[in-house]
Amino acid sequence: MIHLRVNGLPTFDENGLFSGYRGTARDETNEVDARQEEAAARALLMDAVESLEDGFALFDADDRLVLFNTPFGKMVDDAVRDTLIIGNTFEQITTKWAAGGGYDLSESERAEFLKLRMERHRNLPSTNIYHLADGTWVEISERRTSDGGCVLVRHPITELKQIEEALRASDERMRRLIDIAPEAIIVADETMNIQIFNSGAERAFGYSASEVIGQKVDILMPERFRGGHDGHVKMFVGSEAVERSMGDRSTIVGLRKDGEEFPSEAAISKLTTPEGPVFTVMLRDITSRVRAENELARARAHLEDAIETISQAVSLWSADRKLILFNRKFEEIFNFEGKKVEVGLDFDELVETALEQGIFSDDPTAAAVYARKRTVVFDLANGQPITREAKGGRYYQVLDVRTHDGGVLSVGSDVTDIVRREQFMQEATQHAELANRAKSEFLANMSHELRTPLNAILGFSEILQTEPFGNLGDQRYKEYISDIHDSGSHLLEIINDILDLSRIEAGQISLREEPVDVHEIAERVLTMLRGRADEGGVEIIDDISNDLPNLYADARIMRQILVNLISNAVKFTNADKEVVVSAEINSAGEFIVCVSDEGIGISEEDQIHVLEPFGQVDGSLTRSFEGVGLGLPLTKSFVELHGGDLHLESEVGVGTTVSLAFPPERVVEKEK
Template sequence: MKKTGERHMPGGRSNEDPSRAGTAQAARPMEEESYRAIFETAHIGLYRSSRDGRFLMVNQALADILGYEGPEQLRQECTSVAMDIYVDPEWRSLLVETLEKEGRLEPTVCQVRRRDGRIIWVRETARMVEGDEPQDGYFVGTIEDVTQQVEAMQRLRVAEASYRSLFEHAREGIYRSTIDGRQLRANPALVKLNGYDSEEELLTAVGDIAEEWYVEPGRREEFKRLMEEHGEVENFVSEIYRHRTRERIWVTENAHLVRGADGNPLYYEGTVREITDERAAEEALLAARRSAEEANRAKSRFLAGMSHELRTPLNAIIGFAELILSEIYGPLGNARYRDYLEDIRSSGRLLLNLLNDILDLSKVEAGMMELVERDMNPRGLLQDCLRMLEGRARTAQVELRLDVGTDLPLLRCDERRVRQIVINLLANAVKYNRPGGEVLLEARRRDDGGLDLIVSDNGIGLSNEDVARVFQPFVQIGSEESDGPSEGVGLGLPLCRELIEMHGGTIALTSTLGAGTRVTVSFPAERSIPEEA
């Protein structure tokens, strides 16, 4: 007989398969073990908590996130999730309210406190599990540490805010444009530069930058060419239209090409600054400079012409004075006539030398002087210069000395102009010396092969203020120790500088008031010619 409640499958077999029932019973512990393994080895924090805020179960990942050694320590020390874990105690109340109302909490970011007190950001999800009795219900959820992601987003927001502030408040125009010439972005400064009130208005109005912005046809193509070659442009100066009013203005651009991860060009980014006023000022300055240069050339031409005109009668005066002094047509008579004629001759020669200096400096400034160069022995030239100054030095009771190195090269130069430099320097050294003083003329070959000519004296010297002015034309340097006004019009040293610079060299002067002066004329190494050549 069949037992009551027993059911059989067709064919006389029972619906209850004892072997299957045994297998199911055996599978349940295995399934529970699998869930436990997943729970304990998961890389995100998992928990079960009571409604009143106690952890019932936690895994090792959650203990690690919150800074505890293990789940047991976390459960024992955290008696109130709201107070011990959440930075905002009210967060737990909101979580419970949401779970009781909706049954689940979607991923939400909040701040929690680790065991060591450090505050971190986590992303939490949760679900409510109902029990047989209301008090048996509990919550299960996940917690992930997202501190790095949140802080990265915060830094990004700060950077974006900073960029936005720079973009909005920069005084220079900032733009982004496509390669083919459409405007994509424009900051308020660029909007204003183009005569519009808003970025939207500008972007709507501008169609083709190449056609509508640049005055010079092809200027945008030049911009693109430079971008293709260098990836950027610097100080790209152009005349453009103020887009809305069509007023022509000048701007300078700095821009770079932005490429994608695949290396393909995406767009241009750059800055624009209006330089219309600067351009006008530069043009005015250039015009003033051209005018000044022309006036200087006119002055030089006038001085050159005047010098030529004055030299002719001066030569006649000097010549007749010398002729009368020679007494070839008979004696002068009164001895005072000879003194007068000597004054006439010396004054005429002085004035002639001044006119020659003015003429030479005018030629240099006007670009009319050319060097006549040849290879010459500097030793012989320096000896000749000393002989020419011997009479003047003897009258001034100043000793002249020459110190020339043994390894001097030949010098390729304009001998007349070098002689002029040396005589000018020697004459100054004698004139600004004292009775019993000394003037030393030296020639030295430098380590680089160049040649230095040095004139030094132990005379009255110059103040620092005078040293700074000695190379300015028409500046006469005096001294309390000198007797009366000095001869000349202040052209000797300026002329020396011009002449040495025409040779590619330099001149330097050092002086100590009351102790003397030293002037060094330096010729470049390429003007030295070995004697064996």
């Protein structure tokens, strides 16, 4: 096909009809073919550009947009997409994108960004990464064309950035984990240059990471160990295993920055990577542990020395009943034939062997019983001692105590002398009890023997006082008879007290208990003793309320208690002084009876003696008062028979208060 360009004018005849054409024609076939080829090439280029996943744009030598593909248009925000007009300059488009929020920029950052962006655009080639406002990331590569234009390729890298961020976060986590590890972690390359030096390593060696990274690992060990270490490392590097440990954790000597050497445990592992083998050292400073072990060894040595100096047989057993420690005395006791006592010996095996060889006792039955008992006590290990009679009549006592780790500390002692002393004391106590019982029986019998003639004397003196057979004559006879009666009455009271005390000591007294009105008994006693008080110029005050509950007690003994206390108070109180008798129920529910006087008082050191039988106070103030010292001890015993307590308070020159406390269960409400 030929393409012609024609220039000319048409000609017409006299009738106006076309008769021809006059002009020139030029053959443009080559030009048309060239334009068609150019269009086809452009279409082919656009097809190729459109097939790209990346955004593509072409700018001419005047920096005006010539073409762009669809992905390029989709990579920009709707607000700035209208700037993608053929013929717009790069600066116009970029300015609009920056101002319209296409990039992740603050207001103050936009001018500086635009300046930097244009500078990069003018200095091609360049490849830069930008963070867009929608949170995505792009990589923009720009290259100069042969005609002075520019090709711009916009590649989305959001997923890549996310992967990089995940890797960075993972690396950061790993770095932090390594850094916070309590142990020293050191990573070195194939040449043993340090690559990682965590905080634990900084603490252990005294170096900062910046001081040692890039340095040889052997700066962390004493000079004398470096040669041997290099040899081990070379063997380790040459091993075929991709991933393995250089032996188990072993003890090595580390060297601190200040030159101090320290013991440590280290484990080295090898990991083969594409970049070459990597070595990781896990190191723990065991200075404290070694020091503790040394101190423990010294303490054990001291303990062994100490237990060797004592006379007891000492043994220490583990929680699984194995012998850990023992002294020579223990070894002497368990001197087995054909079997050695040594560390690791089982306790049950020890007992069985001792039983077989007759160490526990000459009597096989007694030995078997003790062996069983010994095992039970060992299992309990509660600190309760057991004693056995061994061969030859010796006695041994064993005490087992549980240790904090579940073991048992056993201490055996030869207590033969102690046992024999205890036997002697038991025999002496039995003899004393027999003697005391004989004394009580003697006193009881003697009291009965004395009361019979004494009652006769009192009876005849009373008869003579009434003069039933006529006047005696001389007044002195009457006075003598009165003295005989008073002395006999006093002697009878003493005999009765001795008899009561002997009954209590012999356990022969029994209570006839019933609800007792303490107020009524006190009134009767006061009536009986008021005459004696009046003779001495002593005032007795009755402060016992009739509203008090009854006391469940023996009425005869309660009367005797009040007679003893009140007569004592009157006896030791001078004229123009008072004796007060009171009773109450205290806050604890106890029935309290008190007798207080303003008498001579009792010193603190003598208060113990007055509560003992026949324990009179020896002093110039008391020698003039009659009595054998049985009143208070007998009263105390009577109160204790009722389950109560007697409390004495006294001060010399001020007076005395005796308080009786009967338990709440003896308080009985009166019937209305």
